[in-house]
Structures are given as C-alpha cells and as structure tokens.
Amino acid sequence: MSEHYDLLIVGAGPAGMAAALAAAPSGARIALLDDNPVPGGQIWRDGPGAHLPPLARRLRDGLERHAIPVWSGTRVVAAAGPQALLLEDPTRGWRVRYDRLILCTGARERLLPFPGWTLPGVTGAGGLQALIKGGLPVAGERLVIAGSGPLLLASAATARAAGAHLLRIAEQAPLAALARFTAGLPRWPGKALQAARLFDHRYRAGSHVLEALGDDRLEGVRLWQDGSTVELACERLACGFGLVPNTQLAEALECALRDDAVAVDDWQATSRPHHYAAGECTGFGGSELALVEGAIAGHAAVGEQTQARRLFPRRQRWQRFADALARDFALDPRLKTLARPDTLVCRCEDVPYAALAGRDGWTDAKLVSRCGMGACQGRICGGAARVLFGWTPPAPRPPLSPARIETLLCLEDEA
C-alpha cells in the first residue's frame, strides 16, 4: 500500500516551509520531504557551526505545531504513476500518492571547471558555508573566496566567524555593475543593511580565479586581479558562480521550463495541472522571494485564491530584487576559457575538457565519452557545459539520484 496526501511538498527550505504553513490551516493532509538532514534548506542549514535566525526557528516550530510530517534525508527517485513519487531514505524506499504537489527543489551552485578545481581543499562558495555549518573545522586556515554573487559575502562571513583567515573575495562582476547593484539596494532596506554588514575590505571586483595550485591538495590559488595575475598561498578555495535552479524533478514530471527554471503562472502553478513550484527552482532571488512564492503556492494549492492574491505585491517587490541580481552579476565570458585541455569537466567520470571541446552537443559528447553519466548524473558538468559550450542537456531519466535496488523494486510491487 502506498501512502496518500492531499498536498505533498518537495523541499523544506524557505519556500517549502512557507508553502506548508500557508496550506496547513485549510486542514489539508500535508507532508514535506527534504534531502537535507534537517529542514531549513541551504540558507538555514543547521548544525554545530550554524547560527539560525529567529525566522527560521519560527517556521520550523510552525511545522511542529501543525504536526506536519517532515521526511528529512529523503530523495525523490522517480515519478511512480500519474500523481505519485518513489522516495528513498537511508532505511527504506516507498511510494507516495498526492492530489497536489508543490516543487520547492531550490537551486544549486553553478560550479565551473578551472585547472586544479578537483583538488581537496577546493569547494563551492555556498558549499563551504554548508560544510562549516555542519561542523567542518576551518579555524586558522587561509581562505580565498571567488566567483560571483552575494553568496560570496555570506560565505565569507560564515567562514570568518568560524575562525578562517580570509585573504580575498574575488567577484568576477566588474566594479560598474556592482556600483549599479549597490546603488539600487536602498529600494530593499533590509538588503542594504545586510550588504553593509557583510561588506569586507578584502573584496575585489572584476577579479576571478585562474588556477588552484597544489599536487595532492590545495596549496594556493592564482587569481586575475586589477589587470594582472597574483598568487596567494592558502588551504581553502571556495568558488561559486551564481546559482542554477534545480529542475530535474520538474522535468521528469513534464512541467515546462522557461529560462532554465520551472515556468509558473501568477498562482505559482506549473504547466501541469495540480503541480505547483515556488522558490529558487523557478529562478533565483533569495529567501524573501522564496518565502512569499511558497506562501502563494501553498494557498493556491488548497484553493485559497484570495489569500494568495494578497501576497502578489510583496512577490513583485522581491522579484525586482531578483532581476537586479541576474542583471548585475552576469558572467564574464572569460570564465569559459579557464579550463585547459586536461582539466576535468566531468568530475564523476574524469572526462577532460579536450574530450568535449568541438563536439556537437551534450548527446554527442556522451556518445564519445562518459561525460554526465556518473553518480551526479550531469548536475555539475551539465551546468558547466551549458556555460562553456552552450549545450542544453535533455530531460533527466529515472532514477533521478543513485538508489538501492530494493527501492526500485517498490515500483514493481505497485504495478
């Protein structure tokens, strides 16, 4: 027997939690599933190195108060029928049916290949922040942060609070774009304050990573800065080039995409009836936008159009912030040329740049190499290939994440 819910929500970050809490008073039977160890998404990831804001605690407490089941450490393996998903956690695989689904699958970091990026000591920028929250010790380590977007500052603040010795924040966007972004910030006073608090004098605009140095682990980094190259010795390099919406599950469910994000209407409804999406899987814009989108989706999914409509102006205000982010942190085309012929692009299958350059597209590249066929299923190299070569990977096929055979057998049981 499979379980059944009126409303199933995938992802317990700001959007997913807000969706659940908006829908809860309707009396709908709701469940929330999430891949991470505890609810909160990446921004409110908890752990020994985390400092949760009161809002995150209030939302988590709200889920408990409404007795909404939260399945943490749980992944969606496949669609399992017209309105059903196959799920897996460390102990079991099972099938859940739903009347309405809200996708709050968030975004992942855009991670681009450069020489040395596979060395231990190199992580994503948000990646380092997440690892530190989970207890990674960085006290006394020399750290360089590089890439693009406000996440670099947030990651730097977390690392410094954990005792890391921050040497540099290299933002690839030019100073003029940053000046425009900063000049617009007073329209969102909370964001202006946040920026002022996070600002760091080691921040450089128009600067990007060229190479991570070291043999068996990171020993230093070569940066492009102020028109020349500089080398800094360091133990850690955290590098992220903005965010990529997680659309795999939406694509598997045949929801349409727009601009590489899940396409939604005013009600956060996707192209597929009864399927909604909210938060950064519909385009990145920060937690404020995710919260209001999630609440709109939650209300709309239980038929409360009036409550949903009341939130439209707030969504519009934060959408403008998201638009400014996308415009002012556009990627410098030079970042496409960092990889050398022997630089690995696919980290799972160790496929170098030379094996991919000159191919016709993603499918052609897969026919001649194992690119995108490893454990991450092209989530890292597919995002990179999109930037480097302009390739669009096709919709993913199940299983959407590595799964146990026993889990896949659940599909047979229900057939």
Added chain:
Amino acid sequence: MIDVHLDGRPLRVAPGTTVAAALCLGGDGSSRTSVGGQRRAPFCGMGVCQECRVEIDGQRRLACQTLCQPGMRVETRP
C-alpha cells in the same frame, strides 16, 4: 558527544556534525578515490555533486547529507 569510527579509527564529534566534517576532524578530509586515481573531498556541500560519497555501515551514502550517529562506521577507502 558522539563516538564514530573513521577508516577504523575512533573519533569523537559534537552532536549535529556531518560525516563530511568528521572526515576533516579525524582524517585528511578526503572521501573517495576517483576513477583516474585522484583523492577527492566534499565539494558542493549540499548533496548534489556526489564527490563526498563514502561507505557508512556498509551503505554508500553522501557524507555532506549524513549526520554522525553513535557507533557509525565510515570508510573512505572501501
């Protein structure tokens, strides 16, 4: 505090510590050996890249998405 085993060696960590953090607290931080023979370490930190996959009590799991539990046995060189 929580007692775990990392590659056969005992290690004591704070509650809520991820296995990814434990790799660094009790070892060189690396998680696996790539098909080309390179050692790799947790990279994306949020369950996407699969670089941090290790063997935990005989199951392949992601170190960054798994919290240390009492008695857990983690192997980075299975």
